[in-house]
Amino acid sequence: MSPRQLLTGGRHPVTRLYPLTVFFAADGVLFASWIVRIPEIKNQVGASATALGLALLCMTVSSAASMYFAGGLCERLGTRTVLVASFPLVCAGLVTPALARSVVALGAILFVFGAIYGVLLVALNSAAVEIESTSGRAIMSPMHGLWSVGGLVGAVIGGLLAAHLTAVEHFAVVAVAGVLVAVGFARPMLLTGADRPVRSEGTAAAAAKEHEPVRRAARTPISLAVVLLGVVALCTAYGEGAIGDWVALHLREDLGAAAGVAAYGFGVYSVAIATGRLTGGRLIERLGETWVLSGGAVLAAAGVLVTAWAGTLAVAFAGLLAVGLGLANMFPVAIARAGAIGGPRGVGLASTIGNTGMLAGPPLIGFLADQVGLRTALSTVAVTALVAAVIGLVQRSLRVRGDGSAEPLAAEPAEPANQG
Template structure:
């Protein structure tokens, strides 16, 4: 029997990654487009922040407060979105959030004060939080139906969309005003939402992926809620590193290692590129290593990479460290969100996403505070510490996770 089981496992591992059922293939394509759209719109907004700051005349402090609108709107919406997905289904909520995000990105250039900017960013943030929970919930359902760990491929689409959005923003910054650029993104977003949304609305979420909400009664539900929190903590550890490197990586290369501005800017690009490559190969890694080994190996690699990236004496060694860190962190967040969704459906995705988004918010200010107390290189070692923590949590809870899966 053990030999027969191994043969069956090997056969399943060699299945074509593209689903045979045309409906499932269409659903996968539509969801991939929504993940890419999310990254495209968010990156498009980020690259226009300097222009919006100049337009509103906001000080650095006022702009910082206004930007909290994105975070506040996202966090406030995530839990509510989980409930909406339970009631209406993840597919309609994904489409609605995609439309709202596409419309919301056109609002910031219409503001002329920090207060007005903060208010419209609440709308944009709410849509951002909503689409992340809804589309991840839909992806969990589809992954369970396909019986293949393809969740990283969706997050790779998000990363690619972000790279495309940032690149497009850089190209048109000198030719188009912020108003025209973001309005163009609105048109693109509405077109993608209409095209991909038709597929999602035409097909309900596959039943094979549905799970009972974590609020159900019983000891099993209590254990499920605890495991959702565990995976949420793993997501937090991952997102902490993403946020820290996005805000502090270039400054570390320039300030501490003497890199020129152009070379320093390459630091985050290297990190983002290897993270995208890691997610593109994530399905293969999960099929060969399994979820626990992927989490442990990824966390350990990110810890080693970030120790090199933060403490290396040369720029090139630090860039190698950033590259290793990106590859290590690549699949931790998708796996954590996917497992939370498998355990508790949309409410699990909402909980883990809130943890993860909290980590992304916590990272930059925590690094800044620690840099003031110690130094920036030592502060960045906390990214390595949390990546190692994620690996330790995954390894320490492996037996409980296996029991829950059974």
């Protein structure tokens, strides 16, 4: 296939799953590689905790802003093209924070890096939405699960390399490996056609009926539907940010856990999220998106209340397990639905709104902790989770009214595709 044909193929919807799984996992490795070296970068630029926080904020703000425009870029150039082009740019950008010698330079570098990274995230999620639309398989949650697995691998590799390589050398090794992945899987990603047979004619007809409300929504202004899904993503990101940044402190200060034990608590939560996402596809196909989203939100709300008000570490750990399993599929389902309604622009808008939850959550928890205590502050995650649950049920109700029939609790099992 000629380069011209590859470029043309980049404008077609993504249908090949296996190269996308590699890109998701590799992105998790890249992001974790950056995270584990933040303390070293902080010392390198001589930043205080506040200054480092402001520098990191530059990355968060620019990535959220670029997500808003990335959807249009994917529509204009094709999701495949944007994904394949942005991934090596992110790899190259990974090295640049290690070159900073001042907090101001670090902030400027992270602002640019964050903008590129936001484009990649929208391209990855838009690609997953396109595969879901083509194949009828719920793959968004498993893709996010693979990202989490990649993050675990990246963190382990980073820990092993920290004693032997400087941050620049570590980032350079990971960046080169990432570029090789991009080069090796660019062609499969840009090729048209599916890497496995898509739905049969009968299944496609049933799917067309199932998704008719989505198509009706696409012919009307989609901003409200996508904004509501963005709010679900925001509520989820608020919870993830709060647990990620504050639960270890809660376990230590409120329950008297040693530092190592508190770290294990976050590990329980992280494993629960990864497990929930890797198995989320089957769960969604069995129960339907609404019940996975709203049911997960209720489970997360209960889990965070148990964790926040637990009297023993064992009970708190059980709560963290429930929080992880509950939150696991909420963000992926919200982004998948937004993409089904609004395409890449829907993914971009919902992601932008969702990122504000990650941005605002940790500092808001800190402020509330000073005013009313950390236990009560963490309990606000239960409130936002229940808001997400209500939105999920409301959206289901609106789809039922538009279609005249209820969403099935479980998808009808499709006839196995002929692999021969």
